[in-house]
Amino acid sequence: MAIPSIKITNGRIIDPSQNLDTQADLLLAEGKVEQIGRVGQADETIDARGLIVCPGLIDMHVHFREPGGEEAETIASGSAAAVAGGFTSVACMPNTSPPLDTEADIDFVYRQALRADQCNVYPIGAATKGRAGAELAEMGQMVRAGAVAFSDDGACIAKSGVMLKAMQYVTMFDRCIIQHCEDPELAGEGVMNGGATAIRLGLPGISPIGEELIVQRDIVLARTAECRYHVAHVSTARAVALLRRAKAEGPMVTSEVCPHHLLLTEEACAAYDANFKVNPPLRTKADVEACLQGVVDGTIDCLVSDHAPHGAEAKELEFLAAPFGMIGLESSLGLFARALIEPGLIDWPTLIAAMTIKPAQVLRLKKGSLHPGSDADVTLIAPNRSWRIDVTRFASKSRNCPFNGTEVPAKAVMTIVGGRIKHRDPDGVKL
Amino acid sequence: MSKEKAFVWRRRHLLGLEDLSRAELEHILDTATGFKEVSTRSIKKVPALRGKVVVNLFFEDSTRTRTSFALAASRLSADVLEFSARTSSVSKGETLRDTARNIEAMGVDLVVVRHPAAGAPHYLTRCIEPSVVNAGDGQHEHPTQGLLDLFTIREMKGRIEGLKVAIVGDIAHSRVARSDLFGLRKLGAEVTLIGPATLLPKAFREMGASLSCDLDDVIGRVDVVNMLRVQNERITSSVFPSVQEYSRLFGLTRERLARAKPDLLVMHPGPINRGVEIASDVADGAQSAILRQVSNGLAVRMAVLFLLNQASSKAA
Numbered sequence: 141m142a143i144p145s146i147k148i149t150n151g152r153i154i155d156p157s158q159n160l161d162t163q164a165d166l167l168l169a170e171g172k173v174e175q176i177g178r179v180g181q182a183d184e185t186i187d188a189r190g191l192i193v194c195p196g197l198i199d200m201h202v203h204f205r206e207p208g209g210e211e212a213e214t215i216a217s218g219s220a221a222a223v224a225g226g227f228t229s230v231a232c233m234p235n236t237s238p239p240l241d242t243e244a245d246i247d248f249v250y251r252q253a254l255r256a257d258q259c260n261v262y263p264i265g266a267a268t269k270g271r272a273g274a275e276l277a278e279m280g281q282m283v284r285a286g287a288v289a290f291s292d293d294g295a296c297i298a299k300s301g302v303m304l305k306a307m308q309y310v311t312m313f314d315r316c317i318i319q320h321c322e323d324p325e326l327a328g329e330g331v332m333n334g335g336a337t338a339i340r341l342g343l344p345g346i347s348p349i350g351e352e353l354i355v356q357r358d359i360v361l362a363r364t365a366e367c368r369y370h371v372a373h374v375s376t377a378r379a380v381a382l383l384r385r386a387k388a389e390g391p392m393v394t395s396e397v398c399p400h401h402l403l404l405t406e407e408a409c410a411a412y413d414a415n416f417k418v419n420p421p422l423r424t425k426a427d428v429e430a431c432l433q434g435v436v437d438g439t440i441d442c443l444v445s446d447h448a449p450h451g452a453e454a455k456e457l458e459f460l461a462a463p464f465g466m467i468g469l470e471s472s473l474g475l476f477a478r479a480l481i482e483p484g485l486i487d488w489p490t491l492i493a494a495m496t497i498k499p500a501q502v503l504r505l506k507k508g509s510l511h512p513g514s515d516a517d518v519t520l521i522a523p524n525r526s527w528r529i530d531v532t533r534f535a536s537k538s539r540n541c542p543f544n545g546t547e548v549p550a551k552a553v554m555t556i557v558g559g560r561i562k563h564r565d566p567d568g569v570k571l
Numbered sequence: 572m573s574k575e576k577a578f579v580w581r582r583r584h585l586l587g588l589e590d591l592s593r594a595e596l597e598h599i600l601d602t603a604t605g606f607k608e609v610s611t612r613s614i615k616k617v618p619a620l621r622g623k624v625v626v627n628l629f630f631e632d633s634t635r636t637r638t639s640f641a642l643a644a645s646r647l648s649a650d651v652l653e654f655s656a657r658t659s660s661v662s663k664g665e666t667l668r669d670t671a672r673n674i675e676a677m678g679v680d681l682v683v684v685r686h687p688a689a690g691a692p693h694y695l696t697r698c699i700e701p702s703v704v705n706a707g708d709g710q711h712e713h714p715t716q717g718l719l720d721l722f723t724i725r726e727m728k729g730r731i732e733g734l735k736v737a738i739v740g741d742i743a744h745s746r747v748a749r750s751d752l753f754g755l756r757k758l759g760a761e762v763t764l765i766g767p768a769t770l771l772p773k774a775f776r777e778m779g780a781s782l783s784c785d786l787d788d789v790i791g792r793v794d795v796v797n798m799l800r801v802q803n804e805r806i807t808s809s810v811f812p813s814v815q816e817y818s819r820l821f822g823l824t825r826e827r828l829a830r831a832k833p834d835l836l837v838m839h840p841g842p843i844n845r846g847v848e849i850a851s852d853v854a855d856g857a858q859s860a861i862l863r864q865v866s867n868g869l870a871v872r873m874a875v876l877f878l879l880n881q882a883s884s885k886a887a
Contacts, residue, residue: 269812276769276812280820305809308768312784312820 143516143559144183145169151188151520155195156493157500157509166193168516171559175512186554186569188520194492195510196228196259196517196557200499201293201318201372201396201444202469204261206252207245208237213449213537215249218469219258221447221536223563225469226552228517229260229507230447231499234271235294241266241277246285259557260517262288262503267306267317271295274302276309283313288503291318293372296354298324303358307365316368316394316502319358321379322420326350331460333421337406343459346421352378359386359393370502371395373446375420377430384439394502396442397431399475400466400542404428408542414455414462415542418448435494436485442502443494445472449538467541471529473521474548481523482549488523516559520569525551527567580878581885584703586692587712588753596757599874600722606877607870609646619877620649623680628671629706630656630686635841635865636706636715640683643872652679667691668698675699680883681876684708702879710744715875716840717750719868721758723860724795726867727836732759737789739765739821740799740848743772747799747840752780763789766821769810786821790831797838798823798848814847823849828858836860 148166153176155161160176167179204218205211213221215232222230232249234240240249246263253261265287269275271294279290290310297303297319310317326347332338334345355371359382362369374380374395386393400418405425408416416422434440448465455462468475473495480486500508507517529546531539553565578598588596609617625644627637637653644651654674656662661670671682681702684692689709696703707713725731736755742748742764755762756779763781764771771782783789790796801817811817818824823837837849837859845851854861 275809278812278816280812280816284819302809305769309811312768 143171146556146559146561147179147182147185148188148193148518148520149185151191151193153193153510154489154492155510156489157195157497158511160510161489166510166518168518168556168559171516173510173512173514173516176510186520190522190524190570191553192488192492192521192523194519194521195496195508195514196555197226197473197495197519197552198229198499198505198508199227199445199447199469199472199495200231200442200503202230202232202447203235203449203465204232205449206236207248211537212451212454215252215261216256216258217535217537218447218449219253219256219261221467221469221534222259223555223557224535225471226473226519226521226555227259227469228519228555228557229262229505230469231262231264231288231503233264233291233293234266239266239271240264241269241271241282243278243281243285246282246287250286258562259555260507262286262505264289264291264293264318266290267292267297268302273297273299276306279310279313279315283315287315288505289316289318289370291320291372293318293320296320296322296324300357300361304361304365307361307367307369311365311367314504316370318370318372319354320372321351321354321358322346323350323354326353330421331417332409333406333423335406335424337409341410341412343409346419348376348378348423348427351376351420352382355379355382362392366392368392368394373398373401373420373444374431374434374440375401375423375427377427380430380434380439383434384437387439394441395439396444397435397440398444398446399468399472399479401431402428402435402479403475404542409459412459413542414457414459415466415540417459417462417464418466419464432479432485435480441494441498443472443476443491444499445469449536450540451538455540465540467534467536467538470534470536471541471543471548473552474527474529474550475543475546477523477550478548516556518556519552520554521550522553522570523550525549525553527551581882583879583882584692584696585714585875585879586696586703586705588714588717588750588757589712591757593757596718596721596754599718599871599878600725602878603718603722603867603870603874606873607867609873610866610869616646616648618648620644620647620880623649623880624652624678625649625681625683625876626652626654626674626679628654628674628682628684630661630667630684631707633685633706635868636685639865639868640706640872643869643876646869647873647876649876667694671695671699675701681879702883704875704879707746709746711746712750712753713746714750715868715872716747717754718875719864719871720751720797720838720840721754722867722871723838723864724836727860728794731755734760734795735763735793736760736795736797737763737765737793738797738799739786739823741770741801742766742775743770745799751797752778763793765789767811767817786827787830790827793835794832795836795838796823796831797840799840800842800844801848818847822847823853825850825852828853828856834858838864841865
């Protein structure tokens with residue numbers, strides 16, 4: 141079936157990959173970006189007056205619970221949540237059940253994504269077999285099946301010898317290793333940040349130095365292996381400082397941050413609401429400020445959600461027992477706008493770069509750009525649309541979102557994937 | 572044209588190829604050519620080492636190298652003693668030095684030693700008088716394997732100078748790769764070492780090799796490929812995920828062979844893991860020199876024993 145051509149008019153086109161920030165029209169035809177500027181006729185015209193038109197947003201850190209945890213989220217429901225949040229591409233982590241550690245597992249994700257027909261879903265393969273941190277996984281074969289990066293996320297690759305081998309191995313395929321930086325021995329049975337609040341609340345703490353030490357060690361290992369290394373969901377000031385120094389020494393180390401680590405502190409756990417239980421945990425005000433500063437000065441490259449769905453039965457437990465994680469695909473853009481745009485810390489081009497071209501580069505995807513000939517993945521953002529996060533309207537199967545009820549200042553109102561409109565905001569595609 | 576002065580072999584030991592000069596290497600190969608002819612006679616013996624005793628002092632399992640040395644010594648009319656660590660007093664805790672000196676005390680002339688510790692043969696030369704031949708010391712060198720590889724290449728290609736040779740496998744732990752590299756570089760070949768990044772130390776560049784993790788990229792450009800056996804223990808450790816992945820990335824399949832030069836020489840030190848580092852039909856195919864390597868091994872070892880004995884006799 142032919143894809144109808146689309147003309148998007150009167151929008152502010154922001155494409156950091158081309159250093160573009162301009163009022164212009166955009167023509168999409170046959171699933172590709174045809175032209176920017178003054179464009180001809182099209183089958184459908186969308187008036188983007190007052191809206192930002194940018195390359196489709198990319199979330200390089202999500203968890204879809206398929207296979208094994210389909211009651212919380214499937215690839216279909218997860219990718220529906222993604223397009224509702226303005227994302228045209230996501231990279232999903234391998235901590236499924238069984239984990240994504242073979243060629244067949246990677247292929248399965250692509251097939252499910254194809255069936256779902258929502259956004260692009262790129263599987264991240266496990267770095268070690270079973271994510272057990274001992275033996276290398278069949279990364280070569282997973283690359284052949286289309287794995288875009290490797291990680292044991294959820295778990296940390298804790299043994300230095302194994303991490304070094306994994307890093308050396310992955311250099312053969314021009315893929316990066318993404319590390320969940322948490323020394324397991326220092327994390328212990330912790331359920332929130334290991335600081336004053338945990339002591340007061342009587343909850344076991346996850347030591348913040350567990351993140352710092354792994355980041356420090358891994359930077360040395362990555363330098364030795366000459367491997368591209370990406371720190372997942374950075375959360376501590378110390379880690380940000382290490383990343384700043386590493387980036388000054390070379391381009392091989394990148395990182396990402398989640399909205400909750402820019403907006404919430406450990407104090408939010410005081411009500412023992414498990415929706416605030418997340419790993420890495422909510423940290424201190426100083427950590428939040430350091431992470432914000434990291435985004436501002438480019439130390440932190442990418443903005444991600446770490447979308448971690450859990451069904452009600454799973455999450456409706458006392459804080460100590462509940463699983464870690466919060467969903468985020470449908471709220472992260474608004475939350476990032478609240479944390480970074482609203483206080484004037486960064487501008488829209490910077491934010492969009494961190495959600496388009498930067499993750500595309502880390503994952504070596506030919507995405508994140510509107511240069512003519514690119515895939516027609518486009519997001520329309522209403523930059524001044526105030527709205528209230530309401531989990532009952534979410535496409536995700538899960539509801540574990542601590543930001544339910546929060547007002548945020550911007551919203552993705554249309555998501556176009558491969559030239560097809562996959563999401564239109566129910567309240568209208570307008571300012 | 573004046574007659575060239577005949578080369579005189581002076582070494583009493585063969586511990587490795589690293590220190591051998593180009594002239595020495597060529598002399599061994601030339602000598603081996605002569606001994607190869609012996610194996611075609613109906614009486615496959617020459618009296619060169621008659622009355623001499625050669626002992627195979629093997630502290631590691633081996634069938635082909637050990638048999639090859641035994642047969643080589645026997646064809647030179649030497650008496651052969653077999654020593655195996657497993658069934659000896661080494662299992663009672665006797666040290667290498669004591670073992671060697673005890674055997675020496677019985678009166679031997681040449682000691683062929685294979686040992687898991689790199690440098691063991693070197694150490695032996697300081698403990699005992701007889702000539703020492705390194706039949707493989709840990710991950711260090713396997714000089715007679717290197718020599719038979721050089722011999723085979725020279726025989727099949729007519730030369731070594733300027734040839735492009737690829738060695739594929741677990742380079743980090745391979746004594747064959749090291750001996751081959753030393754010998755090939757000395758004789759003017761270009762060597763590319765290929766293997767998984769976890770088994771390909773960058774330091775090999777300083778030893779004159781190019782490195783690559785991409786067999787498909789290199790295979791079309793080389794004249795000779797030497798496929799090394801990958802140990803199963805290595806494959807399932809943390810350096811490599813699986814046999815299947817190894818063979819997909821680094822195995823010499825018929826498909827890869829088709830993309831190589833039509834006269835690519837295929838070599839393997841043996842024993843081969845069919846279907847892992849080399850496809851069955853490639854190992855048995857027309858371009859394979861694997862069995863020829865074994866025959867050449869015999870001639871090369873005869874040459875080595877002969878030359879070392881000659882040097883020892885002169886010294887006496």
